Amino acid sequence: MSLLTIKELTKFYQADKVAVDHVSFHLNKGECLGLVGESGCGKSTLARCLLRIEPIDSGSIFFENEAIENLHARNLFPYRKKMQIVFQNPTAALNPKLKVKDSLIDPFIQFKKELSLSHFSYTSTDAFVKQLLEAVELPADLAHKYPHELSGGQRQRVTIARAISIEPELIVLDEPTASLDVISQKAVLTLLTELRETLNLSYLFISHDLAAVSQMCQRILVMKECRLVDQFNTDRLFDNERHSYTKELISIF
Numbered sequence: 001m002s003l004l005t006i007k008e009l010t011k012f013y014q015a016d017k018v019a020v021d022h023v024s025f026h027l028n029k030g031e032c033l034g035l036v037g038e039s040g041c042g043k044s045t046l047a048r049c050l051l052r053i054e055p056i057d058s059g060s061i062f063f064e065n066e067a068i069e070n071l072h073a074r075n076l077f078p079y080r081k082k083m084q085i086v087f088q089n090p091t092a093a094l095n096p097k098l099k100v101k102d103s104l105i106d107p108f109i110q111f112k113k114e115l116s117l118s119h120f121s122y123t124s125t126d127a128f129v130k131q132l133l134e135a136v137e138l139p140a141d142l143a144h145k146y147p148h149e150l151s152g153g154q155r156q157r158v159t160i161a162r163a164i165s166i167e168p169e170l171i172v173l174d175e176p177t178a179s180l181d182v183i184s185q186k187a188v189l190t191l192l193t194e195l196r197e198t199l200n201l202s203y204l205f206i207s208h209d210l211a212a213v214s215q216m217c218q219r220i221l222v223m224k225e226c227r228l229v230d231q232f233n234t235d236r237l238f239d240n241e242r243h244s245y246t247k248e249l250i251s252i253f
């Protein structure tokens with residue numbers, strides 16, 4: 001079943017400079033869909049547009065078969081809970097003045113009326129935060145630390161915990177491991193795969209790293225110069241029919 005369907009999505013930053021050009025694709029429920037392409041080809045813009053963080057110029061965004069491209073901010077509220085994003089830089093994503101505990105409880109407070117609490121139960125803030133830290137394999141005492149007291153990998157785990165705290169359907173992972181060392185990268189990707197299975201999540205996984213994408217994802221989208229040039233099941237990555245640009249990416253990974 002399609003969770004997200006994008007049709008002919010187009011975005012201009014300036015009148016003569018397109019950033020996303022008539023992009024169409026769908027993402028199935030429970031799927032990890034990869035999105036690769038060179039720097040500046042429009043991946044992050046596409047992600048921000050489909051999350052309705054950025055206005056679009058034309059095209060449609062269907063979430064659970066509901067057209068959301070024109071929804072007013074008030075009516076978008078449930079979708080803000082259903083669609084979360086994890087950014088490349090966890091330091092920028094976390095408020096440096098808030099302890100981990102306060103960063104983690106913030107989305108819960110905002111969305112608590114919308115939550116089924118089927119994965120994480122709420123009896124107290126401390127108990128809720130403890131469950132979230134456990135889910136991302138962090139020790140409970142980190143709750144009382146500030147972001148600058150954590151490693152990059154720990155900070156990214158906190159942003160992942162924030163994202164999963166409000167039971168999203170879809171998480172857009174925008175180069176979530178790009179700022180981490182190789183060992184932390186591997187550990188975070190393993191964690192994300194486990195969480196997707198346990199929490200029945202769907203991911204749009206944006207990355208430059210075709211090797212990581214081909215390990216994590218069932219299907220892959222390839223963007224070049226603001227357009228989608230290829231999309232295929234991961235097991236067809238090495239097929240001869242792949243776009244020349246996909247072949248170029250394969251040759252360097």
Ligand SMILES: Nc1ncnc2c1ncn2[C@@H]1O[C@H](COP(=O)(O)OP(=O)(O)OP(=O)(O)O)[C@@H](O)[C@H]1O
Nearest residue numbers: 013014018019037038039040041042043044045046
């Ligand atoms: N806020 C903005 N204002 C104007 N132009 C922008 C803005 N954000 C992105 N762009 C431009 O839009 C194009 C697409 O950028 P985008 O960040 O979406 O690419 P990307 O594929 O995610 O790149 P990277 O892999 O380096 O993150 C680029 O030419 C970029 O300079």
